[in-house]
Amino acid sequence: MTDNKSLNNPYLPDLATVQEVIDETANIRTLRVTLDDKEKMAAFNFRPGQVGQISVFGTGESTFVINSPPTRRDYLQFSVMRVGEITQRIHQLNAGDRIGLRAPLGNGFQYEDMKGRDILFIGGGIGMAPLRTLLLHMIDNRADYGDITAIYGARSPKDLCYTYEFEEWKTGGVNLVLTVDSEFPGWKERVGFVPTILSQEAPSPLNRIAIVCGPPIMIKFVLFGLKELGFEDRQIITTLEKRMKCGIGICGRCNVGSKYVCVDGPVFNYEQIKGMCQEL
The missing domain is CATH 3.40.50.80 (Nucleotide-binding domain of ferredoxin-NADP reductase (FNR) module)
Structure with a gap:
């Protein structure tokens, strides 16, 4: 059940806890997380291809695809490449650490x-x-x-x-x-x-x-x-989820031509974006 506070403030993340960390490569880590609110976790529903905004408190937030499938609901999985300040902080997280999560966002695969x-x-x-x-x-x-x-x-x-x-x-x-x-x-x-x-x-x-x-x-x-x-x-x-920032179509950072990746995407077929490839 979604509370009124979350409805009134789309930037407000849910609290979540890192349950497991997997080192995929030298610069890619996978986090398996669960929402702290057990009712929200049980009711969490998403489509393959939808994304989430992970918040590291005191640093900021960034967008990552939910790469666990909706058929497996014990946790939500995100894989993060270390490329900047926020991802560096995410790579410092360990099991038991808490994060913020705004999800699901975007359209997903049909x-x-x-x-x-x-x-x-x-x-x-x-x-x-x-x-x-x-x-x-x-x-x-x-x-x-x-x-x-x-x-x-x-x-x-x-x-x-x-x-x-x-x-x-x-x-x-x-x-x-x-x-x-x-x-x-x-x-x-x-x-x-x-x-x-x-x-x-x-x-x-x-x-x-x-x-x-x-x-x-x-x-x-x-x-x-x-x-x-x-x-x-x-x-x-x-x-195209790498282009997303606010995740709700307000900041304008993710627009490609007439499309907003966070609202119209991040999943597109080539017919929808081929005229905008120079902007990608």
Whole structure:
């Protein structure tokens, strides 16, 4: 149940507690958190792809995708790359520490429209975080979807997130294609940039949706590759949550052309944003 105070002040976060911290890479940490209000936690509902604003008291707040799926509700998971003051403070948090959380925000993936379709996930580095929530949701509802392929790459094996889950993804019916940018001692999977691996795999666009997230340069060349394979603009989906600030359409920081990422997104298909790519 939402209290009147929260309704009157959309900037007021709920109190939450860090339950577990996982070091994914040298500069990416995953937090598993729960709301302190048990009734709110039990009633918390969200769509894959929606985001939350994490507050570190005395420092500020920043936006991160909820990368746990709504089918698994014991905690809410966020993965954070250390890139500035707020993320540095988040990386200093430990189990038992308290934070503020405003969530869920944004629109999320329209997974109902993907039922019966083949799904292609293409991720790079921390870009796997928003894909993970939808991937796990689909594993937990595996009969609703056709082939699920995930191409996931990073600079080196040490830069891949969620390595402890890869076997679960495979046993859950995911064709997982892993790659790193260059040769690495002991690495037995693919070697090459993600767009190159996409070209080699050459998935058919027939009845398939492609969902892409990663570094901007990767996304740029993946989009070229998907178009060369014959994917239509509406078949290509990406997420832009990094641009969000206030999360409620007031500050204007996240506008891209006529779109506000926090209100109209962060999930868009390529048809919706292709004319604004120079602004991304």
